[in-house]
Amino acid sequence: VNDSGFNSGSKPFTVYIPRVNIRAHTAAAYPSTGTEVTTFHENLPLAVVLPIPTGTVGATLPTYATTSKLTFERFLPTALDEGVLKLSISDTNVIALFDQSNDRIYPTEYDLDTGSGANPLRMLTLADRIYYAVGLNPGTASVTLQYLDTNGTAVCSDSVAFGILSVDFEETAPNNGFDDTVDPPWLVVPVNNPPNQNTVKVNIEPSAVAAQVYFTIDDPAKATVSPAQASSSPQTLTLTGVAKGHTALRARVGSSSGPICKTLNVCVRDKKVVDVDFHFMQDNASNQTSRSTSEADGFVSTLNSIWMPQANVVFQKGSVDSPTVPTNLGSVVEWYPTNPANEWDDIAAFRNGSAPDVFFVWEYEQDGTPATDNADAAQLGGDILFEDNAGSQVGETMAHEMGHFLSVSPADYTDRQDQLMHAYTDVRGQKITHAQVDQANP
The missing domain is CATH 3.40.390.10 (Collagenase (Catalytic Domain))
Structure with missing residues (x-):
C-alpha cells in the first residue's frame, strides 16, 4: 500500500484475510462418511438431517450412532496471531460434537495469542480437524466457527444447520395387528384376504423434516409400502401383503438408501x-x-x-x-x-x-x-x-x-x-x- 500525501513517502501495511470453513457431510452410520454438502447448501436451514440415536450419548462417541462428518479446515492465514477462534453450538440439548479421539467437545474459544495448547481449537491453526455431529433430541441447531478480531467483532464465520429428527411407529386403530410390546414393534399384514393391506402411523419430529424420511421394505417379495417418502407428520403408511413370511420396514434419513433411523418388523400371514x-x-x-x-x-x-x-x-x-x-x-x-x-x-x-x-x-x-x-x-x-x-x-x-x-x-x-x-x-x-x-x- 502506498500512502502518498502531504507527508510524502511510503508505508508498508500487512493485510490479513482470515478464513474459516466447515465442510459438512450428510448422515451416515459411524464411521462411514456421507456425501459432502455444498458450501451453499450447508448454510440453509436443515442442511444436514440426523436421527436421534437409540442409546444414550455420553462423553464419548457411541459407535452405533448415525453421524455427520464435519471437516474444520485449517485456519488461515497462519501468520495471524491475534484475535479469537470461537466454536458455537446453538443448542447442546439437540446436538453434540465429538473430536477425532471420539471425545465430546463443547462450545469454546481459543485466543490466538495467549490460548492454551490444550484447547481443542488450537489444532485448527496447524491442520484440518475432523469432528462428528450426533443428534440428541428432536429439534434444530447449528454448529458455527468464527474468527473474532481483538475488538470481539466477527470478521468471518461459517455455519452448518442441522435438523435432528425422531421417528416412531404407532397403530392407526386399536387392535389392528400392531404390537409394540417388543422393540422393534411388529405389524401383521394379511395376504389372500383382499385388499391384503394394513396401515401404520409414523410420527416424525420435528414435522419440518418429515420429507427427509424415506421408507423401504427389506424383501419386496413379501410386502410393499406406500408412500415411499413422508410428506407430513403424522404420515400414514399402507403396507400390502405379497407372500407369507417376515420382513422389515425401514425408515431412512435423506434417501431410500440413507441410514436407518427406525425399524418396523412386518409379519405377512395367509388367511x-x-x-x-x-x-x-x-x-x-x-x-x-x-x-x-x-x-x-x-x-x-x-x-x-x-x-x-x-x-x-x-x-x-x-x-x-x-x-x-x-x-x-x-x-x-x-x-x-x-x-x-x-x-x-x-x-x-x-x-x-x-x-x-x-x-x-x-x-x-x-x-x-x-x-x-x-x-x-x-x-x-x-x-x-x-x-x-x-x-x-x-x-x-x-x-x-x-x-x-x-x-x-x-x-x-x-x-x-x-x-x-x-x-x-x-x-x-x-x-x-x-x-x-x-x-x-x-
Whole structure:
C-alpha cells in the first residue's frame, strides 16, 4: 500500500484475510462418511438431517450412532496471531460434537495469542480437524466457527444447520395387528384376504423434516409400502401383503438408501379359515343352556372383529344344533381329574368331527368345589365348553378360548390385562401380540 500525501513517502501495511470453513457431510452410520454438502447448501436451514440415536450419548462417541462428518479446515492465514477462534453450538440439548479421539467437545474459544495448547481449537491453526455431529433430541441447531478480531467483532464465520429428527411407529386403530410390546414393534399384514393391506402411523419430529424420511421394505417379495417418502407428520403408511413370511420396514434419513433411523418388523400371514360348530346343549332332565341358536352369528362376528385384523384368522359358522344328552347331568356340568363321572365327555360326544366345537351349557366347573362358580369356559383339544354365566364380555371370552384352540399357551406369554389372553373374564382386553399370532397362524 502506498500512502502518498502531504507527508510524502511510503508505508508498508500487512493485510490479513482470515478464513474459516466447515465442510459438512450428510448422515451416515459411524464411521462411514456421507456425501459432502455444498458450501451453499450447508448454510440453509436443515442442511444436514440426523436421527436421534437409540442409546444414550455420553462423553464419548457411541459407535452405533448415525453421524455427520464435519471437516474444520485449517485456519488461515497462519501468520495471524491475534484475535479469537470461537466454536458455537446453538443448542447442546439437540446436538453434540465429538473430536477425532471420539471425545465430546463443547462450545469454546481459543485466543490466538495467549490460548492454551490444550484447547481443542488450537489444532485448527496447524491442520484440518475432523469432528462428528450426533443428534440428541428432536429439534434444530447449528454448529458455527468464527474468527473474532481483538475488538470481539466477527470478521468471518461459517455455519452448518442441522435438523435432528425422531421417528416412531404407532397403530392407526386399536387392535389392528400392531404390537409394540417388543422393540422393534411388529405389524401383521394379511395376504389372500383382499385388499391384503394394513396401515401404520409414523410420527416424525420435528414435522419440518418429515420429507427427509424415506421408507423401504427389506424383501419386496413379501410386502410393499406406500408412500415411499413422508410428506407430513403424522404420515400414514399402507403396507400390502405379497407372500407369507417376515420382513422389515425401514425408515431412512435423506434417501431410500440413507441410514436407518427406525425399524418396523412386518409379519405377512395367509388367511386361515376356521369353521366353528355350535351346540346349544340340554340333558334329559330339562337342564339346558339359556342361550339361543340365533346367537351363533354374533359370536362369529365378534371372533372375526378380534382375530381377523390382528392375525388374519377368519371364523365361519359351521353347523348349529341343540342336541340332548341322554342322561341327567345335574345343575352343574363337571370335569376335574378326581371325578370318576367325567361329564365333559358326555357333552363332547356330540362334536361334529371337525374342530373346533363350542358347547353351550347351563353351568360348568372343573375343580373339587362345583358349588363355587370358578370357571366360565374351558378348552380341551378341539372342544370348548361355555357356560351361561360367562360374564358380560362373552365375545372376548369366546375369542380367548379360541386362542387356546389355536395353540396359544399360557406358558408362552406374559399375562397382561390389556391382552386377549389375559386369564380373567370381563377385565381382559383384545390385544393379540405378534408372538401369539405366530402360534395361532404360523
